[in-house]
Each structure stands twice: as structure tokens, then as C-alpha cells.
Amino acid sequence: MCLMKKRRNRFPKYLLPSLLFTAMLFSYSLTASAAVKDTDADGLTDQAEIQIYHTDPNNPDTDRDGVSDGQEVLNGTNPLDPSDSVPHAKNFSNPGILGAPEKFPWYFGRAAGILALILLTASVAFGLVMSSRAFLTIIPGADSYEFHRALSLASIIAVIVHFASFLFDGFIRLTFAEALVPYLFNRQGLTSSAGFDTRIPVMLGVIAFYLIIILILTAELRTKMPPKVWRIVHSVSFAAYPIFLLHGFMSGTDSKEGWMRAIYAFSFALIALLILIRIISRTVIPFFRRLKETSF
Numbered sequence: 001m002c003l004m005k006k007r008r009n010r011f012p013k014y015l016l017p018s019l020l021f022t023a024m025l026f027s028y029s030l031t032a033s034a035a036v037k038d039t040d041a042d043g044l045t046d047q048a049e050i051q052i053y054h055t056d057p058n059n060p061d062t063d064r065d066g067v068s069d070g071q072e073v074l075n076g077t078n079p080l081d082p083s084d085s086v087p088h089a090k091n092f093s094n095p096g097i098l099g100a101p102e103k104f105p106w107y108f109g110r111a112a113g114i115l116a117l118i119l120l121t122a123s124v125a126f127g128l129v130m131s132s133r134a135f136l137t138i139i140p141g142a143d144s145y146e147f148h149r150a151l152s153l154a155s156i157i158a159v160i161v162h163f164a165s166f167l168f169d170g171f172i173r174l175t176f177a178e179a180l181v182p183y184l185f186n187r188q189g190l191t192s193s194a195g196f197d198t199r200i201p202v203m204l205g206v207i208a209f210y211l212i213i214i215l216i217l218t219a220e221l222r223t224k225m226p227p228k229v230w231r232i233v234h235s236v237s238f239a240a241y242p243i244f245l246l247h248g249f250m251s252g253t254d255s256k257e258g259w260m261r262a263i264y265a266f267s268f269a270l271i272a273l274l275i276l277i278r279i280i281s282r283t284v285i286p287f288f289r290r291l292k293e294t295s296f
């Protein structure tokens with residue numbers, strides 16, 4: 001009687017919990033394997049095919065359009081529609097300049113920098129044309145002077161627009177102080193497209209800006225200055241030119257582009273040629289003329 005009682009009590013005590021545990025383990029492993037199982041190896045799990053995409057978990061290309069269900073999901077096309085198998089253009093299109101308004105200050109600043117470079121090159125060119133005697137018959141000195149003056153005023157406006165745009169750019173985050181104090185701009189690890197640390201090239205830009213301001217101011221006050229002082233100050237322009245050219249090339253994003261390199265090369269070649277013509281027309285030719293006169 002006592003033995004019978006013991007046997008009856010032990011049986012349900014261990015069997016029931018073990019049966020429950022085994023059932024739980026089995027159902028869990030079934031659910032887990034469904035969640036990771038990909039019977040047709042199309043990149044989508046069986047569970048996702050059944051519950052989300054309603055595709056056939058045993059057929060890798062449910063709509064038979066030649067693109068697997070998984071690839072269609074990645075491409076953004078419909079894996080159930082055979083006529084929708086080409087990736088949508090919108091998924092891959094470049095937003096372009098007008099599609100990214102947050103980059104407007106960046107594009108605008110760079111464009112203004114390039115414009116400033118072109119205007120300054122033209123201004124320096126007309127200055128050299130005016131001071132070389134070689135062109136007097138082609139273009140009167142007064143006209144060259146007007147071009148030279150107008151272009152330098154336009155270029156300084158372009159320079160101000162150039163660096164002022166970068167004050168609003170979210171990437172470079174130029175501050176007012178950095179734009180006006182040489183060597184203050186310092187971005188660790190910010191290398192330009194030509195491979196230079198941007199600190200020195202940007203400093204050159206700030207120096208070039210001040211040199212151009214000095215040139216414009218002294219040109220406007222020319223009549224109030226002793227000619228010798230004016231000539232010395234104005235000869236600073238020969239230093240300003242290589243400084244702003246180096247600044248643009250060394251810091252510019254577009255320096256790696258062929259068209260931008262062509263602009264730098266053209267600017268340099270034009271100014272070098274005009275300097276050569278100026279030296280020949282003002283120094284070499286008068287020297288030989290004087291030599292000829294004294295020999296007679």
C-alpha cells in the first residue's frame with residue numbers, strides 16, 4: 001500500500017515538467033529555424049518571404065523575370081511583378097547641384113573663387129598691357145587703365161563673396177576670424193584635392209586678400225601719394241599674383257580637374273608672357289636704342 005502510493009506520486013512529478021520543457025524546446029527551434037532558413041537561397045528568409053513579401057519560399061524568382069526575389073528587394077523593384085525588374089532611377093540618381101541645397105554655400109563659394117581668379121588674372125593682364133609700350137597702338141593706355149581698375153574692383157567683390165559663402169557652409173565651417181586672420185584656419189587632417197594640408201594655402205588666400213585691398217586703395221589714392229611711394233606699393237601686385245594663384249591651386253577642390261588645371265595654366269602662361277613682353281619693351285629695347293644712339 002505504501003509502495004503503490006510512492007510510485008504514483010513520482011511519475012507525474014518528473015514526467016510533466018520534462019514533457020513541457022521538450023515541447024518548448026522543439027517549438028522554439030522550429031520558430032528559430034524558420035526565421036533563418038532560406039530554402040530557395042534567394043537571400044530572403046522563408047519567414048520573410050511568407051510574412052512580408054508574400055513570395056514563394058521554394059522559388060528563388062517568384063515572378064520569373066530573371067531577377068531573384070532577394071535582388072529585387074534590394075533594387076526596390078516588386079518581386080511579384082515581372083514587368084518591374086529594372087532598378088528605379090530614383091534609387092541611383094545623383095541629386096546634382098540643385099538637388100542638395102545644404103551644399104549651395106560650398107558650390108557658390110568655389111564658383112566665386114574661380115571667378116575671382118579669372119577677374120584678377122584679367123586685371124593683372126590689363127595692368128601689364130598698360131605699362132608695356134608694346135600694346136599702345138593696339139589698345140590705348142586710358143582704355144587699359146579703365147579695364148584694369150574695373151576688373152580689380154569686380155574681383156575684390158568676388159573674393160569677398162568667395163570666403164563669405166564658406167561662413168555658411170556646414171562642412172568647412174569657416175569663422176569670421178579665420179577668414180581675416182592669416183594662419184588661424186586649422187582643420188586637422190583636412191587635405192586638399194592636390195594633396196596639401198589646407199592650413200598654409202588658406203593662409204595664402206587671406207594674405208592675397210589684404211594685398212589686393214592695399215593695391216586697390218593705393219590705386220584710388222594715387223594722386224595724393226608721391227609717385228615713388230605709389231610705384232613701390234603697387235609693385236606688391238607682382239607678389240599678390242603668385243600668392244592667390246598658389247592659394248587656389250593648393251586649396252581648391254577642383255584642382256584635380258583638367259578644366260581647372262587648364263585655367264591655372266592659362267592664367268600663369270598669360271601673365272608670364274606679358275611680364276616678358278613688358279621687360280623687353282621697357283628695358284631691353286630702350287637699352288639697345290640707347291646703345292645705338294651712343295655708338296653714332
Ligand code: HEM
Nearest residue numbers: 110113114116117163179205206208209244248252253254
Ligand atoms: C585674392 C584672393 C582669393 C582668390 C583669388 C581665391 C581664389 C580661390 C580659388 C580659385 C579657389 C579654388 C576653388 C576650387 O577649386 O573649387 C579657392 C579655394 C579656397 N579659398 Fe580662396 N581665394 C582668395 C581668398 C580667400 C580667402 C581670403 C579665404 C578665406 C579664408 C579663402 C578661402 C578658400 C578656401 C577655404 C578654399 C578651398 C575651397 C575648395 O575646397 O574648393 N580664399 N580660392
